[in-house]
Amino acid sequence: MVCxxxxxxxxxxxxxxxxxxxxxxxxxxALKDVDLKIKKEEFIAIMGPSGSGKSTLxxxxxxxxxxxxxxxxxxxxxxxxLNDSKLARLRGRKIGFVFQFFNLYPTLTARENIELPMLIxxxxxxxxxxxxxxxxxTVGLEMRSEHLPSQLxxxxxxxxxxxxxxxxxxxxxxxDEPTGNLDTKTGSEIMKFLNKLQEEEKVTIVMVxxxxxxxxxxxxxxxxxxxxxxxxx
Numbered sequence: 001m002v003c004x005x006x007x008x009x010x011x012x013x014x015x016x017x018x019x020x021x022x023x024x025x026x027x028x029x030a031l032k033d034v035d036l037k038i039k040k041e042e043f044i045a046i047m048g049p050s051g052s053g054k055s056t057l058x059x060x061x062x063x064x065x066x067x068x069x070x071x072x073x074x075x076x077x078x079x080x081x082l083n084d085s086k087l088a089r090l091r092g093r094k095i096g097f098v099f100q101f102f103n104l105y106p107t108l109t110a111r112e113n114i115e116l117p118m119l120i121x122x123x124x125x126x127x128x129x130x131x132x133x134x135x136x137x138t139v140g141l142e143m144r145s146e147h148l149p150s151q152l153x154x155x156x157x158x159x160x161x162x163x164x165x166x167x168x169x170x171x172x173x174x175x176d177e178p179t180g181n182l183d184t185k186t187g188s189e190i191m192k193f194l195n196k197l198q199e200e201e202k203v204t205i206v207m208v209x210x211x212x213x214x215x216x217x218x219x220x221x222x223x224x225x226x227x228x229x230x231x232x233x
Contacts (some may be wrong), residue, residue: 015073016071018034019065034070044218045221047222075094096174098175106148139193141159191214
């Protein structure tokens with residue numbers, strides 16, 4: 001189910017979210033009373049200076065952590081009421097992750113890396129093979145399917161990572177500095193690919209970036225400073 005807020009479909013919603021950490025005995029408030037609604041099929045960029053809370057906010061949106069106070073709803077489910085096991089299952093089916101450094105397993109081929117999330121949720125073998133083949137076509141890497149990450153370019157590795165993120169048909173894709181380890185030309189190609197993916201696969205994308213030129217690819221940019229949303233929320 002997708003909860004409806006003001007007539008618009010909302011994939012994830014944060015209500016008065018605060019997150020406090022203990023660092024060397026000092027209390028650090030990473031997020032302060034954050035309110036954020038992310039609509040279905042929206043492409044959002046999160047920006048802000050170092051230490052502004054970008055990564056913490058992405059962790060909240062990705063259900064990788066729970067807020068100290070406040071509520072987070074994913075497809076209408078209050079995650080604060082879920083135990084770690086249920087949270088892990090929810091993440092596996094609802095969220096795909098794309099990282100700056102690709103996070104591919106070096107001893108697995110492109111095909112095997114893409115297949116991995118489906119193995120975790122015990123997907124049928126025939127279904128896995130069909131889905132991986134489709135995803136390889138989607139990212140244009142059919143001819144590179146048996147290559148190891150070390151045999152692929154940076155852009156190809158990131159496309160494998162994107163295909164892996166799509167393996168379980170999640171409605172939400174989180175991208176943490178997806179172009180940060182790529183040259184300008186390749187980064188632009190990846191962003192154009194993400195835009196095309198959003199349009200064709202109807203996914204929601206939330207991306208953290210520190211590059212204004214990359215943020216321009218998003219429909220909306222949320223700016224953070226000192227743990228608070230100062231614009232775009």
